[in-house]
Amino acid sequence: DYLPAPPRQHLVPDGSWRLVRGQVVDFTNEEGIPGVTILIKGTTLGVSTSVDGSFSLRVPPGKVQLVASFVGYVTEELDVEHRSEAYIKLRASLQQLNEVVVVGYGTQQRRDVTGSVSTVSASPLSGRVSGVQIANADDVEKIIRIRGVSSLGTGGPPPLLVVDGRVYTGQLADIAPTDIADIQVLKGAGAMALYGSQAANGVIVLKTKGGAGQPLRGLPGTPPELPDVPAGDPRLALRRHFRDYAWWRPTLTTDAQGHAHTEVVLPDDITSWDTFVLGSDGHRRTGSATGQLRAYKGLLAELAGPRFLVAGDRAQVLGKVLNYRADTAQVTTTFKVGPQVLRTQTHRVGSSVIDTLTVTAPTTGADSVQVTFGLQGANGYADGEQRSLVVVPAGTRERVGTYAVVTASDTTLVLPLSPSLGEVTVRLESDALPALLSEIQHLQYYAYLCNEQAASKLLALLLERRICIVQGVAFKGDKAIIFLINKLLAGRHQPEGLWGTWPATEPSFWVTAHALEALLGAEKAGYPLAIDRAALQAYLLRELDQRLSVPATVPTLAEQRRGLVAHPTALETNDQLRLLRLLHQLGASPDYRTYLDRIDRLDRAQPGRRALDRYLASTELRQQLGLPYQLDTLRRYRLRTELGGVFYADTAGQNTYYRYLLADRVGTTLLAYRVLRAQGGHEPELVRIRTFLLGLRGGGYWGSTYEAASILATIGPDLLVPGGGGVMAQVRLSGAPA
Numbered sequence: 173d174y175l176p177a178p179p180r181q182h183l184v185p186d187g188s189w190r191l192v193r194g195q196v197v198d199f200t201n202e203e204g205i206p207g208v209t210i211l212i213k214g215t216t217l218g219v220s221t222s223v224d225g226s227f228s229l230r231v232p233p234g235k236v237q238l239v240a241s242f243v244g245y246v247t248e249e250l251d252v253e254h255r256s257e258a259y260i261k262l263r264a265s266l267q268q269l270n271e272v273v274v275v276g277y278g279t280q281q282r283r284d285v286t287g288s289v290s291t292v293s294a295s296p297l298s299g300r301v302s303g304v305q306i307a308n309a310d311d312v313e314k315i316i317r318i319r320g321v322s323s324l325g326t327g328g329p330p331p332l333l334v335v336d337g338r339v340y341t342g343q344l345a346d347i348a349p350t351d352i353a354d355i356q357v358l359k360g361a362g363a364m365a366l367y368g369s370q371a372a373n374g375v376i377v378l379k380t381k382g383g384a385g386q387p388l389r390g391l392p393g394t395p396p397e398l399p400d401v402p403a404g405d406p407r408l409a410l411r412r413h414f415r416d417y418a419w420w421r422p423t424l425t426t427d428a429q430g431h432a433h434t435e436v437v438l439p440d441d442i443t444s445w446d447t448f449v450l451g452s453d454g455h456r457r458t459g460s461a462t463g464q465l466r467a468y469k470g471l472l473a474e475l476a477g478p479r480f481l482v483a484g485d486r487a488q489v490l491g492k493v494l495n496y497r498a499d500t501a502q503v504t505t506t507f508k509v510g511p512q513v514l515r516t517q518t519h520r521v522g523s524s525v526i527d528t529l530t531v532t533a534p535t536t537g538a539d540s541v542q543v544t545f546g547l548q549g550a551n552g553y554a555d556g557e558q559r560s561l562v563v564v565p566a567g568t569r570e571r572v573g574t575y576a577v578v579t580a581s582d583t584t585l586v587l588p589l590s591p592s593l594g595e596v597t598v599r600l601e602s603d604a605l606p607a608l609l610s611e612i613q614h615l616q617y618y619a620y621l622c623n624e625q626a627a628s629k630l631l632a633l634l635l636e637r638r639i640c641i642v643q644g645v646a647f648k649g650d651k652a653i654i655f656l657i658n659k660l661l662a663g664r665h666q667p668e669g670l671w672g673t674w675p676a677t678e679p680s681f682w683v684t685a686h687a688l689e690a691l692l693g694a695e696k697a698g699y700p701l702a703i704d705r706a707a708l709q710a711y712l713l714r715e716l717d718q719r720l721s722v723p724a725t726v727p728t729l730a731e732q733r734r735g736l737v738a739h740p741t742a743l744e745t746n747d748q749l750r751l752l753r754l755l756h757q758l759g760a761s762p763d764y765r766t767y768l769d770r771i772d773r774l775d776r777a778q779p780g781r782r783a784l785d786r787y788l789a790s791t792e793l794r795q796q797l798g799l800p801y802q803l804d805t806l807r808r809y810r811l812r813t814e815l816g817g818v819f820y821a822d823t824a825g826q827n828t829y830y831r832y833l834l835a836d837r838v839g840t841t842l843l844a845y846r847v848l849r850a851q852g853g854h855e856p857e858l859v860r861i862r863t864f865l866l867g868l869r870g871g872g873y874w875g876s877t878y879e880a881a882s883i884l885a886t887i888g889p890d891l892l893v894p895g896g897g898g899v900m901a902q903v904r905l906s907g908a909p910a
Contacts, residue, residue, distance in 0.1 A: 181425075181837070182474055185679045189232050189233070190538075191229075191231075191256070192230075192256055192258055193227070193257055194228075194259055194260060195226045196208040196210070196225045196240055196242075196261075196262060197262070199263045199264070202261070202375075203221070204224040204226065205221060205225045205245070205767065206221055206224070206428060206430070207220055207242065207428030208221040208240055208242040208245075209240070209241050210240055211238070211239045211241075212229070212231055212236060213237040213238065213239050214238075215570065219385075220428065223453070223629055224454050226513075233254060235251070236252050236253055237249050237250065238258060240260045240262060242262060243266055244263055244264060244265055246263045246265050247261040247635060248260055248263075251872070260386070263679075266348070272690065287477060306650065325645055328338055332373070332374070332376070333375075334377045334854065335378045336378070337348070337378075340378075351378050351381055351777050352379075353380055354378070354379035355377070356363055356378075357375070357377075357839025363375045377392075378587065383901055407554060408556070409554040410544070410546060410555075410556045410558055411440030411441045411556070412440060413557070415439050418438050418439060418445045418854075419436040421436075432533070436552045438465065442468065442469060442474070443467055445464065445466075446462065446463075446677070447464060447465055448461075449462070449463070458532050468496075470497045471496070471503070471521075471547070472493075472496065472555045473492070473494075473505065473546050473555050473557060474493075474545075474557055475491055475492075475541060475545040475558075476490040477489035477561055479561075480562040481531070481561050481562070482564055482565075483533055483534065483535045483536075483564070484532075484533060486530055487533075489528070489531055489545075490526060490530065490723070491507060491529065491545035491548055492524070492526050492527075493521050493524060493525045493526075493527075494524050495522065495523055500521065500522050501521045502519075502550055502893055503521055503548060503549050504516060504517070504518050504519075504547065505517050505518075505525075505545065505547050506544075506545070506546050506548070506556075507527065507543075507544070507545055508530060508545075508546075509530045509541060509543055509544075510541075511644065515527070527545070528757045529543075531543060533561075533563045534563065538563060539563055540563055541560070542558065542559075542560050542561075543558070543559055543560075544558040545559060546558055567745075576602070596841035604638060604893065605891060605892075606870065608891065610875065611873060612635065612884065615628060615632045615881065616652070616777065618631070620875055621664045622673050622674055623660060623671045623673060623674065623675070623834055624681055626659045626688075627656075627660060627689070627691075628840065628877040629652075629879070629881075630656040630657070631693065631884065632691040632696060633649045634693050634694060635884050635885065635889075636649060637649065638888075638892060642892045653694060653699060654699065656690075657691060658700060660687050660690070661702065661703070662675070662892055663675040663704070665677070669708055669711065670684045670708075670711075671686075671687040671891040679749040681754070682746075684750075684754060685706060685750050685754055688754060688757055688758070689757065691703065693885075705771065709755060709758050709760040712754055712755050712758075713762060714752060716751045716752070716755070718763075719748055719751070746829050746831075749789050749829070752764060752768065752771075752793060756796060756797065762768060764793075764799070764801055768793065768799065775851060781825055783822070783827055783828065784822035784827060784840050785819070785822075785828070785829035785836075786828075788840060789843060791847050792843060792850070795850040795851070796850075806820065806848075809821060809844075811823075811837075811869065812860075813864055815867060816860060816863055817864030818860035818861050818864055819840075820837070820841050821836055821840055822836070822840065827840060829843075832880075835875075836880070838865075838868070841861060842883065845858060845862075845865075845886055845887065846886060847888070848861075857892065861887075862890070862891070865883050868883075
């Protein structure tokens with residue numbers, strides 16, 4: 173006998189209730205199930221599990237049972253009278269439906285279908301299946317009569333015919349009766365709910381013996397069709413938006429049932445779109461899936477042509493009509509160039525038809541040609557494509573220009589211009605700060621971030637901060653500076669605490685010097701820096717003593733003079749100079765003069781002339797330490813450019829201080845600039861050196877991140893005018909035709 177369920181109790185929680193925590197997991201893999209409903213049995217009080225299946229619920233004192241239920245799982249009950257924790261395992265439900273009807277866009281139980289569904293199955297059908305009769309009108313033609321079809325709408329279009337889940341545009345009589353395995357008839361609102369207005373006169377659903385997706389014997393394949401677009405709806409009648417990518421949704425999240433939904437508008441390309449899905453959950457598990465979206469039309473017009481035209485060219489464009497329907501289509505095709513109709517033709521299209529049109533690119537004026545190819549059906553159906561063909565000028569465009577830096581206070585500059593080259597653009601800048609800011613921005617956009625690149629970006633941002641202070645504008649790069657500081661601190665090689673190109677590579681003294689210069693500059697600007705200076709100083713001093721010890725140096729020099737051993741390599745001398753520079757930057761106080769004298773003796777002991785870059789590096793360090801130095805030989809390395817710039821280079825020697833990091837003339841010029849600036853009294857010469865360095869931006873930017881950072885850090889501070897204002901530059905332009 174049927175017994176009604178006991179009425180649910182309506183309880184109000186109070187202070188005597190206790191808290192029960194737990195988790196609901198799948199019985200097979202013990203993974204948490206989100207969205208499970210947890211109720212106190214006999215009440216309406218409950219919660220839903222979180223993304224990992226966990227829950228917490230206050231329950232009344234005494235005997236209490238929890239009920240866990242979720243779609244697709246068997247409901248479980250658990251007694252928690254003496255428990256504060258609950259671990260519930262749900263088993264998947266294995267119940268099966270007696271019959272489902274697959275219709276429209278999903279799967280429904282038969283009782284949920286609105287309208288009338290008639291289902292017949294037999295083999296053979298005639299004489300054995302109620303409601304189906306097959307009669308021979310003659311020896312060839314067979315007529316299929318289905319009971320219920322006569323009650324469908326008359327006087328209008330025939331019922332919609334669906335074969336193996338695909339809309340079939342042929343006639344029912346075209347289908348061989350022996351191929352039919354199942355017939356269904358849908359009427360009324362149920363048919364229209366599933367197939368839209370095209371099912372207003374009902375739907376006949378056939379299933380063939382070949383199965384879904386298999387073509388009927390003797391008939392062409394009938395792929396799924398989208399509804400025809402009438403001529404009154406221009407959204408899909410003329411396609412003009414084409415591209416290789418369709419959509420991107422990086423922020424989709426699933427709901428409590430694990431489903432994610434989004435709506436997209438695909439481009440106008442009639443093609444198959446590959447869909448890639450990447451996902452992760454709260455347990456850091458990841459997964460991926462692929463799918464395909466198919467853009468399809470049963471009757472369409474496509475346009476193919478070159479990607480561009482040269483002015484005056486003649487090219488053929490192809491218009492193609494494709495018919496995927498079973499019936500021959502009667503269409504009118506049209507070619508247009510701009511708004512002008514150039515050709516109209518009528519075709520009977522079985523599977524495809526190709527039209528051609530010769531297009532001539534204009535020689536002047538227009539930068540593109542708009543070509544349209546479309547079709548129009550007798551029932552108002554329309555489709556077509558519109559594409560713009562770019563027209564490029566004949567020949568090769570060459571930009572001719574002159575770059576000059578005016579350094580004198582009153583200068584006349586003559587620029588010869590040729591009228592045959594057309595319009596001339598003159599760009600004048602009164603200072604170099606716009607160029608520096610452009611270089612800083614370009615450096616920040618660089619995609620990679622090894623230790624050298626991080627230090628280079630940090631040096632550039634510190635200069636930008638100073639420029640913003642001088643100009644009185646807000647600096648927005650504080651977060652980027654802090655990020656780069658942390659990046660460099662995390663990129664040290666352990667246990668030395670020095671820097672290599674990457675965190676896992678062996679330490680390098682030039683990378684360490686570059687990174688420390690950037691970090692100490694940030695600390696000087698007010699940013700916190702957590703670094704163990706004492707440990708670094710101790711390690712660097714040990715390295716220096718090992719490379720430049722007194723017992724090892726003196727005998728070596730004596731042996732070298734007798735020709736018994738090879739000379740110390742230049743690379744070792746470079747590292748020794750960098751070690752001393754690092755110790756000075758860290759505030760160490762060894763006997764610098766003794767160390768520098770030993771390095772200079774080693775350097776002079778090498779055959780040939782002393783390398784210019786190491787001489788300048790040693791001189792720069794002596795200046796910083798207040799030690800005596802000489803610059804009497806520097807002028808013989810001075811060279812001039814055609815545009816008034818000056819650089820320093822040893823054209824007969826070999827420079828290795830910067831090795832492959834900087835070109836010889838760039839590295840030695842930067843060292844010379846810093847030495848001359850420290851000595852003082854060389855401002856006109858420094859202006860000419862800056863002219864040379866700025867002129868190296870031939871492609872718009874300097875050659876590498878290290879080069880850009882080195883030049884910015886060297887000349888940038890000298891281009892700032894504290895307090896703003898600066899000097900007003902006046903230029904008067906005059907000229908006459910050549």
